Amino acid sequence: MSGQFDFITLIALIVAVAAIIKLRSVLGHRTDDDEQRVERLRARQREASQRAGADGTSGDVITLPRRDRDTAPATPAVEATTADVESRIKAYPVTDPSITTGLLDIAKVDPAFDPEEFLGGAGRAYELIVSAFAEGNRRMLKDLLSKDVFEGFSSAIAEREARGETLDQQFVGIKKAEITETDVKNGIASITVRFNSELISATRDKAGEVISGDAQKIKDVTDIWTFSRDISSAKARSNPNWRLVATQAPN
Structure with a gap:
């Protein structure tokens, strides 16, 4: 037995x-792509939580990272910080010296400004805006865009909805992002960024059939976007949020 x-x-x-x-x-098995998608989702959730808890700003406004300025340092420390900021910005790689000049103009008014941190935040804003447009999420777009740009995006969404079409889109990632133009005028800082990204995008009709694009193919996309922020006063600078104020097609 x-x-x-x-x-x-x-x-x-x-x-x-x-x-x-x-x-x-x-x-x-979980692939590297799966891990990246999960991490992006977690990052979005963390950002949404941070925005929801921010004082004096809308819960959906993207905050581009800035250095902590809660404690007012003594005068020598301020001078050292300013010198450090100028040194870092001058070392920041650009394709046109005028870009460095514009970045320095911003830093003179707002010493907490950092171009690398700005570019990282702009990339996250770009992904959120592209995804929100595909989903028709007007609420998120309204908090991320200027009035004029929002009206353009909203109109395009309305036309798509009127035709009964849906945009089936997956954001793959940003291949490259670079600052191409900077400006400070009347207390408004503006920075233009050129994004080279990858998307999987297809437009479907009412029946769910693909009428344009390809739901299985990754395509390269280039967008040139301008973000602006009011830095004209201490009160204005206390709001770290940048908004998309202009878009243009690449030459």
Whole structure:
């Protein structure tokens, strides 16, 4: 009986192991792409939580990262910080010296400004805006865009909805983002960024059939967007949020 029991137990174990291997082959394994998508989702959730808890700003406004300025330093520390900011901005790689001049003009008014941190925040804003437009999420767009740009985006969404079409889109990622223009005029700082990104995009009709684009193909997209922020006063600078104020097609 003991030998028969051991044999049956062995057979059961073999069957169980085979079932586990089969189940793993059916379910598959998490890929690097899956990990990246999950991480992007978590990042969005963290950003949404931070925006919801911000004082004096809308819960959906993108805040481009800035350095902490809660404590007012003594005069020598301010001078050291200003020198450090200027040194860092002069070392920041640009394609046109006029860009450095514009960045320095911004930093003179707002020493907390950092071009690398700005560009990182602009990239996150870009992804959110592109995704919100595809989803027809006017509420998020309204908090991220200037009035004029919002009206243009909203009109395009309305036309798409009137035709009964949907935009099936997946944001793959930004391949490159670079500052191409800077300006400070009447206390308003403006920075133009050129984004080279990858998207999977397809427009579907009422029946769900693809009428343009390709739901299986990644395409390269270039967008040139300008973000602005009021830095004219201490009160204005206390609001770190930038908004998209202009878009243009690449030459």
